[in-house]
Amino acid sequence: xxxxxxxxxxxMGGYGLxxxxxxxxxxxxxxxxxxxxxSRYRSARRAAQEAQEN
Amino acid sequence: xxxxxFTFAAPVRFHALTGVLLPWLWAATLLLSAAGLYIGFFxxxxxxxxxDAYRIIFIHVPAAWMSMLLYLVMAFWAVIGWAFKxxxxxxxxxxxAPTGAMFTVVALWTGALWGQPxxxxxxxxxxRLTSELILLFLYLGYMALVxxxxxxxxxxxxxALLAAVGAVNVPIIYFSVRWWNTLHQGxxxxxxxxxxxxxxxxxxxxxMTLAFWAYAFAVVFMRSRAIVLERERSADWVQALVKTTGDxx
Numbered sequence: 001x002x003x004x005x006x007x008x009x010x011x012m013g014g015y016g017l018x019x020x021x022x023x024x025x026x027x028x029x030x031x032x033x034x035x036x037x038x039s040r041y042r043s044a045r046r047a048a049q050e051a052q053e054n
Numbered sequence: 055x056x057x058x059x060f061t062f063a064a065p066v067r068f069h070a071l072t073g074v075l076l077p078w079l080w081a082a083t084l085l086l087s088a089a090g091l092y093i094g095f096f097x098x099x100x101x102x103x104x105x106d107a108y109r110i111i112f113i114h115v116p117a118a119w120m121s122m123l124l125y126l127v128m129a130f131w132a133v134i135g136w137a138f139k140x141x142x143x144x145x146x147x148x149x150x151a152p153t154g155a156m157f158t159v160v161a162l163w164t165g166a167l168w169g170q171p172x173x174x175x176x177x178x179x180x181x182r183l184t185s186e187l188i189l190l191f192l193y194l195g196y197m198a199l200v201x202x203x204x205x206x207x208x209x210x211x212x213x214a215l216l217a218a219v220g221a222v223n224v225p226i227i228y229f230s231v232r233w234w235n236t237l238h239q240g241x242x243x244x245x246x247x248x249x250x251x252x253x254x255x256x257x258x259x260x261x262m263t264l265a266f267w268a269y270a271f272a273v274v275f276m277r278s279r280a281i282v283l284e285r286e287r288s289a290d291w292v293q294a295l296v297k298t299t300g301d302x303x
Contacts (some may be wrong), residue, residue, distance in 0.1 A: 002096060011293050013106035016200075018171050021165040022110045026117070032270060037276035044283035049296040051287050 065142055065282045066291040072275040079272035083265055090261030098254040109169040111255070115242070116263040118161035120270060121189060122224050124154035128196070129217040136214035142278075144210035145285065147217065148200055149277035153270055155193035161186060173237055181230035182238035185223055208286065222225040 003009040012019045093111040100109040128150040136143030165183065166176040173202045177183065196216050203209035226233075243249045249256050286292050 002098075002100060012109070013100060015105060015107040015109075015171055018107055018111050018167040022113060022167045025163050026113050026160050028158060033153065033156055034273050034276060037273055037280065041276060041280040041283070044280045044287070045296055048283055048287040048292050052293050052296060 055293060057295070060216070065145075065286055065289075068142055069279055069282055069291075069295075071281055073214075074091070076272060076275060079268050079275070082268040086261050086265035086268060090258050090265055093261065094258035097257050098252065101255075104172055107168060107171045108255075110164050112258050112262045114161060114164040114168060115259055116266045117157045117164065118186070119263060120266050121154060121158040121161050121186070122227055124150050124270060125189060125192070125224055126221060128154055128193075129214075129221040132217040134215035136211050139194060142287070144214070145281045146274070146278050146284060147210075147213065148197075148227060149274050151193055151197050151200075152277065153273050155190060156188065157266070157270075158190040162190065169237075172296070178237050180236040181234040182227065182236045182239060184228040186231050188223055189227060196220070221268055254284060 010016055010020070090112060094109060098109075100106050118219075126149050129151065130147075131143040132147035134140055135142075135147060162183075169178070170176050196213055199216055200209045200213040203212055230236060231238055242251055243256075251259075284290055
């Protein structure tokens with residue numbers, strides 16, 4: 001175990017801003033991208049369904 | 055490769071197969087990232103020279119690898135789609151581009167946040183960083199080009215040409231640290247020598263690499279499925295699909 005306390009974990013030996021800044025953007029992008037892809041899939045399905053009804 | 059190319063070259067088969075694979079790919083992404091992050095933050099020790107700033111490596115290197123690999127994957131399928139008039143290959147090429155661009159942004163961003171504490175600068179115009187930035191522009195250029203041409207087939211052809219020409223940039227990125235004097239360090243993982251890093255650090259980095267692979271497959275498949283339905287909306291199999299399963303999933 002590297003960290004004695006949660007504060008030490010977030011402090012990251014003084015590099016907290018750099019380490020967490022890196023991980024935050026990466027996590028955000030990797031969460032947003034699948035959501036966008038899923039919504040594109042849903043609208044493609046809706047469009048196909050509307051093509052059927054018309 | 056030929057198995058995938060020919061057996062699942064029919065969009066209907068591709069749609070069915072990826073539908074089965076997706077939950078497993080997402081599960082693999084979650085498990086591998088959880089394991090990689092656990093080892094990276096709780097098992098791997100603090101680096102003697104870089105302190106804890108080095109922990110950025112667990113996403114920086116895998117993202118940079120993915121950015122280069124996905125470009126080659128995109129160019130490969132784009133050219134296959136062009137040369138053999140394989141519709142699905144062109145669709146997959148388009149589906150890869152945003153994910154490749156995303157990993158390029160991650161590699162550049164994490165590189166800047168790692169460069170500041172270790173080199174004392176966010177950015178430097180050295181060969182590695184500059185060629186990686188050019189990679190981002192190639193992805194964006196490809197996406198803009200295929201989106202700008204209304205005729206789908208011509209858009210795929212133009213995109214394939216751009217992707218193929220741009221592929222020359224990938225070896226330039228990879229070997230830049232050997233060919234030129236760069237501020238960026240040389241490769242830590244080489245095919246010809248034992249990796250120069252502690253085994254727990256290496257383990258975390260490789261787990262994150264596998265996680266990014268699973269993620270890339272999953273999200274590219276999701277986007278490919280959307281593109282397949284967009285392009286084939288009036289095909290019989292799509293009509294049968296939306297009829298039998300309704301609006302779900």
